[in-house]
Amino acid sequence: MPIGKALELAEDAGLDLVEVAPMARPPVCKLMDYGKFKYESAQKAREARRNQALTVIKEMKLRPKIDPHDYETKKGHVERFLKAGDKVKVTIMFRGREQSRPELGFRLLQRLADDISPLGFVESSPKQDGRNMIMVVAPHRSGKATKTPRDSAPEQDAPATADESAPTE
Secondary structure, eight states: OOHHHHHHHHHHHTOEEEEEETTSSSOEEEEEOHHHHHHHHHHHHHHHHHTSOOOOEEEEEEOSSOOHHHHHHHHHHHHHHHHTTOEEEEEEEOOGGGGGOHHHHHHHHHHHHHHTTTTEEEEEEEEEETTEEEEEEEEOHHHHHHHHHHHHHHHHHHHHHHHHHHHHO
Protein backbone atom coordinates (compact mmCIF):
# COMPACT_ATOMS: atom_id res chain seq x y z
CA MET A 1 0.00 0.00 0.00
CA PRO A 2 1.41 3.43 -0.83
CA ILE A 3 2.50 5.60 2.12
CA GLY A 4 0.06 8.39 1.24
CA LYS A 5 -2.92 6.04 1.30
CA ALA A 6 -1.77 4.52 4.64
CA LEU A 7 -1.39 7.99 6.17
CA GLU A 8 -4.86 8.91 4.92
CA LEU A 9 -6.34 5.74 6.49
CA ALA A 10 -4.61 6.53 9.78
CA GLU A 11 -5.92 10.11 9.78
CA ASP A 12 -9.47 8.97 9.03
CA ALA A 13 -9.35 6.47 11.93
CA GLY A 14 -7.77 9.01 14.26
CA LEU A 15 -4.72 6.79 14.76
CA ASP A 16 -0.99 6.99 14.04
CA LEU A 17 0.92 5.15 11.32
CA VAL A 18 3.79 3.40 13.10
CA GLU A 19 6.63 1.60 11.31
CA VAL A 20 6.93 -1.77 13.07
CA ALA A 21 9.66 -3.52 11.02
CA PRO A 22 11.71 -1.00 9.01
CA MET A 23 14.25 -3.59 7.80
CA ALA A 24 11.63 -5.90 6.27
CA ARG A 25 10.98 -5.80 2.52
CA PRO A 26 8.53 -4.10 2.14
CA PRO A 27 8.68 -2.22 5.48
CA VAL A 28 5.82 -3.17 7.82
CA CYS A 29 3.65 -0.44 9.33
CA LYS A 30 0.72 -0.57 11.73
CA LEU A 31 -2.19 1.71 12.56
CA MET A 32 -2.27 2.34 16.32
CA ASP A 33 -2.65 5.00 18.98
CA TYR A 34 1.06 5.60 19.62
CA GLY A 35 0.54 7.49 22.90
CA LYS A 36 -1.48 4.60 24.31
CA PHE A 37 1.18 2.14 23.11
CA LYS A 38 3.97 4.10 24.84
CA TYR A 39 1.92 4.32 28.06
CA GLU A 40 1.17 0.58 28.11
CA SER A 41 4.80 -0.36 27.41
CA ALA A 42 5.93 1.92 30.26
CA GLN A 43 3.37 0.25 32.58
CA LYS A 44 4.67 -3.21 31.60
CA ALA A 45 8.26 -2.13 32.26
CA ARG A 46 7.29 -0.71 35.68
CA GLU A 47 5.46 -3.95 36.58
CA ALA A 48 8.47 -6.03 35.51
CA ARG A 49 10.76 -3.92 37.74
CA ARG A 50 8.36 -4.34 40.68
CA ASN A 51 8.30 -8.13 40.29
CA GLN A 52 12.09 -8.38 40.14
CA ALA A 53 13.59 -10.27 43.05
CA LEU A 54 15.90 -8.10 45.13
CA THR A 55 18.83 -10.11 46.42
CA VAL A 56 20.01 -8.95 49.81
CA ILE A 57 23.28 -10.24 51.21
CA LYS A 58 23.66 -10.03 54.97
CA GLU A 59 27.07 -10.51 56.59
CA MET A 60 27.96 -12.32 59.79
CA LYS A 61 31.50 -12.02 61.16
CA LEU A 62 33.01 -14.65 63.45
CA ARG A 63 36.40 -15.36 65.04
CA PRO A 64 38.02 -18.83 65.18
CA LYS A 65 38.05 -18.82 69.02
CA ILE A 66 34.35 -18.12 69.53
CA ASP A 67 32.55 -18.93 72.77
CA PRO A 68 29.73 -21.54 72.44
CA HIS A 69 27.05 -19.05 73.51
CA ASP A 70 28.33 -16.41 71.06
CA TYR A 71 28.31 -19.07 68.32
CA GLU A 72 24.68 -19.94 69.09
CA THR A 73 23.73 -16.25 68.98
CA LYS A 74 25.45 -15.72 65.62
CA LYS A 75 23.88 -18.95 64.30
CA GLY A 76 20.46 -17.64 65.38
CA HIS A 77 21.05 -14.44 63.40
CA VAL A 78 22.06 -16.45 60.32
CA GLU A 79 18.91 -18.59 60.68
CA ARG A 80 16.76 -15.46 60.95
CA PHE A 81 18.32 -14.01 57.79
CA LEU A 82 17.78 -17.27 55.87
CA LYS A 83 14.14 -17.48 57.03
CA ALA A 84 13.65 -13.95 55.70
CA GLY A 85 14.93 -15.16 52.32
CA ASP A 86 18.27 -13.32 52.38
CA LYS A 87 21.69 -14.68 51.48
CA VAL A 88 24.29 -14.64 54.23
CA LYS A 89 28.03 -14.06 53.81
CA VAL A 90 29.80 -15.65 56.78
CA THR A 91 33.29 -14.25 57.40
CA ILE A 92 35.85 -15.68 59.79
CA MET A 93 38.46 -13.07 60.73
CA PHE A 94 41.93 -14.35 61.62
CA ARG A 95 44.41 -12.33 63.69
CA GLY A 96 48.06 -12.92 64.45
CA ARG A 97 48.88 -16.58 65.09
CA GLU A 98 45.33 -17.62 64.12
CA GLN A 99 46.36 -17.09 60.48
CA SER A 100 48.62 -20.13 60.68
CA ARG A 101 45.58 -22.32 61.58
CA PRO A 102 43.00 -21.83 58.80
CA GLU A 103 41.62 -25.34 59.48
CA LEU A 104 40.01 -23.99 62.67
CA GLY A 105 38.04 -21.49 60.61
CA PHE A 106 37.19 -24.13 58.02
CA ARG A 107 35.85 -26.47 60.73
CA LEU A 108 33.79 -23.65 62.23
CA LEU A 109 32.23 -22.84 58.85
CA GLN A 110 31.50 -26.53 58.20
CA ARG A 111 29.83 -26.78 61.62
CA LEU A 112 27.71 -23.72 60.86
CA ALA A 113 26.77 -25.13 57.44
CA ASP A 114 25.68 -28.41 59.05
CA ASP A 115 23.67 -26.59 61.74
CA ILE A 116 21.73 -24.46 59.24
CA SER A 117 21.35 -27.09 56.49
CA PRO A 118 17.53 -27.34 56.98
CA LEU A 119 17.19 -23.63 56.17
CA GLY A 120 19.84 -23.07 53.50
CA PHE A 121 22.67 -24.47 51.45
CA VAL A 122 26.29 -23.45 50.92
CA GLU A 123 26.35 -21.42 47.73
CA SER A 124 30.05 -20.63 47.89
CA SER A 125 32.31 -23.02 49.79
CA PRO A 126 34.80 -21.61 52.34
CA LYS A 127 37.69 -19.74 50.72
CA GLN A 128 40.67 -18.06 52.32
CA ASP A 129 40.90 -14.40 51.34
CA GLY A 130 43.92 -12.82 53.01
CA ARG A 131 43.14 -12.60 56.75
CA ASN A 132 39.53 -13.72 56.22
CA MET A 133 37.80 -16.95 55.28
CA ILE A 134 34.49 -16.43 53.49
CA MET A 135 31.49 -18.67 52.82
CA VAL A 136 28.14 -17.68 51.27
CA VAL A 137 24.93 -19.41 52.35
CA ALA A 138 21.65 -19.06 50.45
CA PRO A 139 18.12 -20.04 51.52
CA HIS A 140 16.42 -23.06 49.96
CA ARG A 141 13.98 -22.09 47.21
CA SER A 142 11.09 -24.03 48.75
CA GLY A 143 11.70 -22.44 52.16
CA LYS A 144 10.93 -18.98 50.81
CA ALA A 145 7.76 -20.16 49.05
CA THR A 146 6.36 -21.90 52.13
CA LYS A 147 7.14 -18.90 54.32
CA THR A 148 4.66 -16.59 52.59
CA PRO A 149 1.46 -18.60 53.28
CA ARG A 150 2.45 -19.05 56.93
CA ASP A 151 2.70 -15.29 57.36
CA SER A 152 -0.81 -14.74 56.01
CA ALA A 153 -2.41 -17.67 57.91
CA PRO A 154 -2.21 -16.16 61.44
CA GLU A 155 -3.72 -12.92 60.18
CA GLN A 156 -6.72 -14.87 58.86
CA ASP A 157 -7.03 -16.88 62.08
CA ALA A 158 -6.96 -13.85 64.38
CA PRO A 159 -10.19 -12.22 63.08
CA ALA A 160 -11.94 -15.61 63.04
CA THR A 161 -11.24 -16.18 66.74
CA ALA A 162 -12.32 -12.62 67.56
CA ASP A 163 -15.60 -13.15 65.63
CA GLU A 164 -16.21 -16.46 67.38
CA SER A 165 -15.68 -14.95 70.82
CA ALA A 166 -17.90 -11.92 70.14
CA PRO A 167 -21.26 -13.81 69.73
CA THR A 168 -20.71 -15.88 72.91
CA GLU A 169 -20.64 -12.75 75.09
